[in-house]
Amino acid sequence: MSDLSAILVFPNSKDVALASLGFLKVYEMLRHQLEMVDLAYLPSSARDPILSPRQHLLVGERTRSEARRFDVVAFSVAYENDFVHVPELLASAGMAPLAEARQDAFPLVVCGGFTMSMNPLPIADFVDAVVVGESEPVLEGMLAAIAEAKQKALAKATLLKRLRDLEGVFVPSLGDQRVRRVWSGTDDIAPDPGARAGSHFGDMVLVEIGRGCGRGCLFCAAGNLYRPVRMRRAEAILAGAGGAGKIGLVGTAAADHPALVPLLERFAAEGRSVGLGSFRADAVTRELAELVARCGVQTITLAPEAGSDSLRARIGKRISRRELLEAVTTLARAGIKRIKLYFMIGLPGETDEDVEAIVDLVRALARVRGRAQLSISVAPLVPKPHTAFQWCGFITRLTFLRRVAILRQIPKLRGCSLKVGSYREAWVEAVLSKGTRSLGSALLEAAQSRTPLRSVLRARTLPDIHAALDTEEPLPWDFIESGVAREGLKRQYLKAAGRGRT
Numbered sequence: 001m002s003d004l005s006a007i008l009v010f011p012n013s014k015d016v017a018l019a020s021l022g023f024l025k026v027y028e029m030l031r032h033q034l035e036m037v038d039l040a041y042l043p044s045s046a047r048d049p050i051l052s053p054r055q056h057l058l059v060g061e062r063t064r065s066e067a068r069r070f071d072v073v074a075f076s077v078a079y080e081n082d083f084v085h086v087p088e089l090l091a092s093a094g095m096a097p098l099a100e101a102r103q104d105a106f107p108l109v110v111c112g113g114f115t116m117s118m119n120p121l122p123i124a125d126f127v128d129a130v131v132v133g134e135s136e137p138v139l140e141g142m143l144a145a146i147a148e149a150k151q152k153a154l155a156k157a158t159l160l161k162r163l164r165d166l167e168g169v170f171v172p173s174l175g176d177q178r179v180r181r182v183w184s185g186t187d188d189i190a191p192d193p194g195a196r197a198g199s200h201f202g203d204m205v206l207v208e209i210g211r212g213c214g215r216g217c218l219f220c221a222a223g224n225l226y227r228p229v230r231m232r233r234a235e236a237i238l239a240g241a242g243g244a245g246k247i248g249l250v251g252t253a254a255a256d257h258p259a260l261v262p263l264l265e266r267f268a269a270e271g272r273s274v275g276l277g278s279f280r281a282d283a284v285t286r287e288l289a290e291l292v293a294r295c296g297v298q299t300i301t302l303a304p305e306a307g308s309d310s311l312r313a314r315i316g317k318r319i320s321r322r323e324l325l326e327a328v329t330t331l332a333r334a335g336i337k338r339i340k341l342y343f344m345i346g347l348p349g350e351t352d353e354d355v356e357a358i359v360d361l362v363r364a365l366a367r368v369r370g371r372a373q374l375s376i377s378v379a380p381l382v383p384k385p386h387t388a389f390q391w392c393g394f395i396t397r398l399t400f401l402r403r404v405a406i407l408r409q410i411p412k413l414r415g416c417s418l419k420v421g422s423y424r425e426a427w428v429e430a431v432l433s434k435g436t437r438s439l440g441s442a443l444l445e446a447a448q449s450r451t452p453l454r455s456v457l458r459a460r461t462l463p464d465i466h467a468a469l470d471t472e473e474p475l476p477w478d479f480i481e482s483g484v485a486r487e488g489l490k491r492q493y494l495k496a497a498g499r500g501r502t
Helices: 021-033 085-092 114-118 121-126 136-151 156-164 221-225 234-241 260-269 286-294 309-314 321-333 352-366 397-407 423-433 437-449 453-458 486-496
Strands: 002-010 034-041 072-076 108-112 129-131 205-211 246-251 273-276 299-305 338-345 373-380 416-420
Touching: 002 021, 002 136, 021 034, 021 072, 021 136, 021 205, 072 085, 085 121, 085 437, 114 221, 121 437, 129 136, 136 156, 205 234, 234 260, 260 273, 260 286, 286 321, 299 321, 321 338, 321 352, 338 352, 338 397, 352 373, 352 397, 373 397, 373 423, 397 416, 397 423, 423 453, 437 453
Parallel strands: 002 034, 002 072, 072 108, 108 129, 205 246, 246 273, 299 338, 338 373, 373 416
Antiparallel strands: none
């Protein structure tokens, strides 16, 4: 076990941190490899116990040691809108937010998480090293290199060059060198961490059922960046669940797990309740619906994404209207009380008629919902790097408002509600998602001035995010080898965008 110390920081609130399975897994991995490990998160106020009482510096929740006293300060960043909290938390720790201003090798600032595999450039100037891909194949080698640097008192520049040579590690100060996303084998996926007090999931134990999805939806970054598909063995899932009475099954394509039905049968027989994410409509069977109901599931999420069969086909979501109707009918008859339906607007080639098709589809689903309530959520598409839609422009505000007005018919349908995602938040996410290092100064300004990032960005001259990108030009994040061929993505995009304009 290394004598290094590390603090793992989640750039959002504590309840969100403790509901992040990836964050908790990395924490457990660090605890098994290092002598001293702690965690921290975004303070809720100046009196939050995660800040020291006198100097109001960020401290570890368990040890109460100042974050800046650890050898490694590691961030787990899952969402682009949390980017602004990275420089904010570094400043809260009493550290210089910009990496170039931190001359000493320690504390070393490392960043990982889902967004780092897409595009880490907006926060690149704040961190010393970035893990691109999954942590399991990288962590041991990275910690060994850092421990050796500490033992030999190596200069920071020397340490960074050694880290750059590790597969799956990006060192921003050494340029945008090629780096390959790495992933773990099925049997190497880190064990599940169990429940932690303070999570908004309460006493539910989160268990990873698998990684990756073979469905190929063109908008889905997770579907590309968690490749290849790896379904964990049923024995590993049961071991992760332990004796917990509530189990949350987490995975990009949980309904595709070959042992899902036997697992649910066992949990139901043992009187345990289960939480599940979204289901593919074509995966819903009478047997599955009745099983999840027996396991205490009251809410199931389906994600049609678009209202018409034709638009769903163009975005790679090959689910028919008939399959959606059958899925809702089956779930309602099994006793599921609430069915969530997710849609996006701003898809390439989308027209107002496609949005009217959402209303028409919901109207048809409302007729077969039985006693189940239909909760409709709609959000603008945020184009993501390393997907076929990375070249798409982001929907304009006027088009968004016009199409949302069409959807206002939905709450008038009996048993249906409508929730529309924030355009402002999605706009910021879209800017950051396809941003470059130039956004670092905006993030720093927002963090230092406590000004909303949106206001800072609005005051600057930015590239037009509503315009489609040139498919023949290099993209800023091309230095990341995601494992998905750019030419294949380009063909998919051009085919999907073959008609209409947003």
